[in-house]
Amino acid sequence: MTTTEQVTVTVTAESMSSMLERQRAAFVADGPPDVALRRNRIDRLMALVLDNVDDFVDAMGRDFGTRPKQGSLFTEIMGMISVIEHTRSHVGQWMKPQRLMRPARMFGLRAEVEPTPLGVVGVIGPWNFPLNLVVLPAVAAFAAGNRVMIKMSEVTPRTAELMRRLSAEYFEQTELCVVTGGADVAAEFAALPFDHLFFTGSPSVGVLVQRAAAANLVPVTLELGGKNPVVVGPGADMRRAATRIAQGRMINGGQVCVCPDYVFVPAARIDAFVAVARETLQAMFPTIVANDDFCSSVNEANFERVVGLIEDARAKGARVESVAPAGESLPDPGTRKIAPTILRDVDDSMLIASEETFGPVLTVRPYEKLADVVEYVNARPAPLVTYWFGPDDDDFRSFVRQTRSGGVARNDFAAQMIPSAAPFGGVGRSGMGAYHGKAGFDAFSHYRTVVGSDLPFTITGRAAPPFPLTMRATTALALRIAHRRTHRRLSRLRNR
Structure with missing residues (x-):
């Protein structure tokens, strides 16, 4: 054996x-x-x-x-x-x-x-x-x-x-x-x-x-897991962004909880983004069916689920681009391989808009204003990671501040996992706790808190009756001091 x-x-x-x-x-x-x-x-x-x-x-x-x-x-x-x-x-x-x-x-x-x-x-x-x-x-x-x-x-x-x-x-x-x-x-x-x-x-x-x-x-x-959003910022290097996003989507055949799921691209640059992504995928996989570097869907159920998401989107009006090598018939049930696929014109009626893809499919969405992107991301369950491609500028910092996710990676796939000391985990529907x-x-x-006292008197035992007059007086004084201190702080804040 x-x-x-x-x-x-x-x-x-x-x-x-x-x-x-x-x-x-x-x-x-x-x-x-x-x-x-x-x-x-x-x-x-x-x-x-x-x-x-x-x-x-x-x-x-x-x-x-x-x-x-x-x-x-x-x-x-x-x-x-x-x-x-x-x-x-x-x-x-x-x-x-x-x-x-x-x-x-x-x-x-x-x-x-x-x-x-x-x-x-x-x-x-x-x-x-x-x-x-x-x-x-x-x-x-x-x-x-x-x-x-x-x-x-x-x-x-x-x-x-x-x-x-x-x-x-x-x-x-x-x-x-x-x-x-x-x-x-x-x-x-x-x-x-x-x-x-x-x-x-x-x-x-x-x-x-x-x-x-x-x-x-x-x-x-x-x-x-969840649907991890990617934002190509206004100041991004488009070729670098599209190349790295396409590469990240294809790691393990897209079967990664931190894979980029859908990408927001400035509307005026979306054709350029798709062209570079297509070119990158073609260079990565000149062949697919017999290519040992192209990861299969893990089983028939996942293969059929991902194909079903693509076909559902197609039937409901999405533009579906299969980046398949010439002469190869894909998807191929025998090898459980699905060609890298780019989707455009996706709307919320499509299953892929809400279901984690976990396959070699990338949804591309246009945007005019970053505020619209923030609103879209915040209206959905918090993802495991959000991606930003572009400089570390005010737009990026504003996006980080206004959204919620398990982690944030800028300009590279899974960059939030590079530091060995960094906690990894989700938030909300993408997870609970970290390691x-x-x-x-x-x-x-x-x-576990361990406290020992060798004092000649008790501290906490004063909470037991009878209560002497001195204790009542010191308690009243302590409360007055705390009350005044708190309201002084509130007053200073109001006066700002």
């Missing part, structure tokens, strides 16, 4: 619940791990990936049908290393308690806030980056001192099975347990009483995950 062949592993709600209890019992028995053990777990997870790079790339390629090997190496594996190294190098610093009220220590009052692990973290992974998007949250959970259970996506079964098999070679199951199985297993996994649940996927499934977790009051981090860097450590930690 090759390393990427599937095997039958029976997973039940009872077996997952039993594993959760085993992990929790081990967590309680061993106590919070020291920095050396946390780093060791991170290193073992990195070794699991790096020792088996070729097998993972092969498994992901077979799961997708066609997926560029270099694309998998860059996005799945290289893309995680800097974030993991940053986490590993800073975990000792992040673990340190924060001391409060330092001057009071000499009098016998000690206060500190101590980051403590939650216990057992559940991670539900997606199919579009089936390795990267389970490893990174697991690293953050390990850094915070937790045990981890991962549910791999059933849409990429070879990758899932490889991860399950390898995890047993590098970890005790009470440290890391990897679960495979279908949607029914995922639903049962989401309903387990974890100490925290981390999910990456679509908003529609995120609703179900949060609902299942709520029954046990399990806190959740939801890394979702990467210290944000990941914080997501899987509880900040």
